[in-house]
Amino acid sequence: MIRQIPIRQLLPGMYVVDLHRHWLEHSFWRRRFFVRDEAQIGRLLEEGIVQVSIDTAKGIDLPPPPPPRLVPDNLLVRTFMSRAERLKASPATISLGEERRRASRLITEASATVSDLMLAARAGREVDAARLEPVVSKMIESVSRNPDALAPLARLKQAATYATEHAVATAALIIAFGQKQGMAQPEIEKLALGTMLKDIGQAALDARLITKPGMLSQAEYSVVQSHVEEGLSVLEATSHLSETSVAVVLEHHERYNGCGYPYRMAGDGISVAGRMAAIVDSYDAMTSDRPYRPAISPSDALRQLYDQGGTQFDPSLVTAFVRTVGIYPVGTLVLLESGHLAVVEELHHDNLLSPIVRVIYHAARHQYVTPVEIDLTRKVGNHYGQIVRAESYERWGLSPLRWLPA
Incomplete structure (x- = not known):
């Protein structure tokens, strides 16, 4: 089975089949290889690799999560108190x-x-x-x-x-x-x-x-x-x-x-x-x-x-x-695999290749579509695919002033 995982979960013994980066953006000449040791994982981190896909039929899979443990009541109290203190200290989140x-x-x-x-x-x-x-x-x-x-x-x-x-x-x-x-x-x-x-x-x-x-x-x-x-x-x-x-x-x-x-x-x-x-x-x-x-x-x-x-x-x-x-900074016009043009709205800083985008235009038909926001990290509900390349607003006659997120 092919599974996409964050680089922090990669382990020696896994078999990598995709680095999710263009070949010009890293120095690994092989896209498919067996992970030998921690040093090789360190090299991937240094190259800025954030996601990989592994084949669990050719290498090891992620270990199963540990079973839940019963926690003593006094530890639960301390845990909730520390969370409350952190929330109090942290700034209020806004949209x-x-x-x-x-x-x-x-x-x-x-x-x-x-x-x-x-x-x-x-x-x-x-x-x-x-x-x-x-x-x-x-x-x-x-x-x-x-x-x-x-x-x-x-x-x-x-x-x-x-x-x-x-x-x-x-x-x-x-x-x-x-x-x-x-x-x-x-x-x-x-x-x-x-x-x-x-x-x-x-x-x-x-x-x-x-x-x-x-x-x-x-x-x-x-x-x-x-x-x-x-x-x-x-x-x-x-x-x-x-x-x-x-x-x-x-x-x-x-x-x-x-x-x-x-x-x-x-x-x-x-x-x-x-x-x-x-x-x-x-x-x-x-x-x-x-x-x-x-x-x-x-x-x-x-x-x-x-x-x-x-x-x-x-x-x-x-x-x-x-x-x-980000590889595709906020406001960048991108072409998706579906042939639609979209504007990058927000980044996933742990997965720079799959930001949140707003689909605005059908490139093949040369016409606007009803804008829709898509999170490219989600496999369910994404009918547009991933980013093919960055595009120019001028080439398509679109105004960046109109479409930059605001």
Whole structure:
């Protein structure tokens, strides 16, 4: 019998028949093999495999669950008391829809605060970075409640307000990234604060350079590059930032192979904060419309980041970032095996290949269908199959503004 199981349940002696990942996304050249030992399972974990299918006719099956035990009354009391204490300590859960409504208001508040600080920098007034701290705290709380709300909404931007909305979007991404890495909240706060402020030096530049539709000349590009040190000068003069926040401001354009700017730092010479900021900054820029090129899909952006792991970006952090936002990030248009198009609504972070999607369009008939939400992890009731590939909204004439989950 073929059985799909989480990687954490895989045991030596089992026979694997499917890794549920495209062959380009891992280094195992055989898709079917006998699991020899724990070391081999460790390699699968390192490669980011989250689900496998096993053949119980060729290898061992999962052990049966242990029989229920009678529990002494006093232990039951302690168990229920500890559960009550945990529930009391944990934040109240809210629906994803409500979290998205809250996130939309939070994006507006955060963008307005960043805009005020950039106007202050442009006018030569004090840049009070402390004004961002309450906003950053709210963003961390939002991402903690549900990581699929704030960052996907922040990806949609208006050309006139790109700078401030880019700051908010990258902060949301780095919060989720830091939480997925298990970082302590104070460190995540410093990362997010630096990310919100990283482009404040652009206030000193001619706006026509930032919004120029064509390629920049070498002289113009040198001027644009100066925004990093301009930003640090403004912040050093008026704000007291942590070392982590300063590293984000200074290093978000440095590259792993030493070809970045302003200091051509390389490898581990770039701080972890700088390497993380480089990834989120590039990802959000690639998935946003810019004067000199249109946005690309989140999946294409992740593929480019993955291809540039080891050259432009820290490869281990790129892999961790993919696990953070998903192989098919929220808002991605995907083609299903049935021939329908669907929008990714919510991720299963333990099974990134099978998110919750909203079916909206029949590709073969070129017509809309009544939207229906499908959990691709469920085998019963799913008549649409699994994801074949990511698609482009533009190719099908669909509006991402209309269909992004909200």
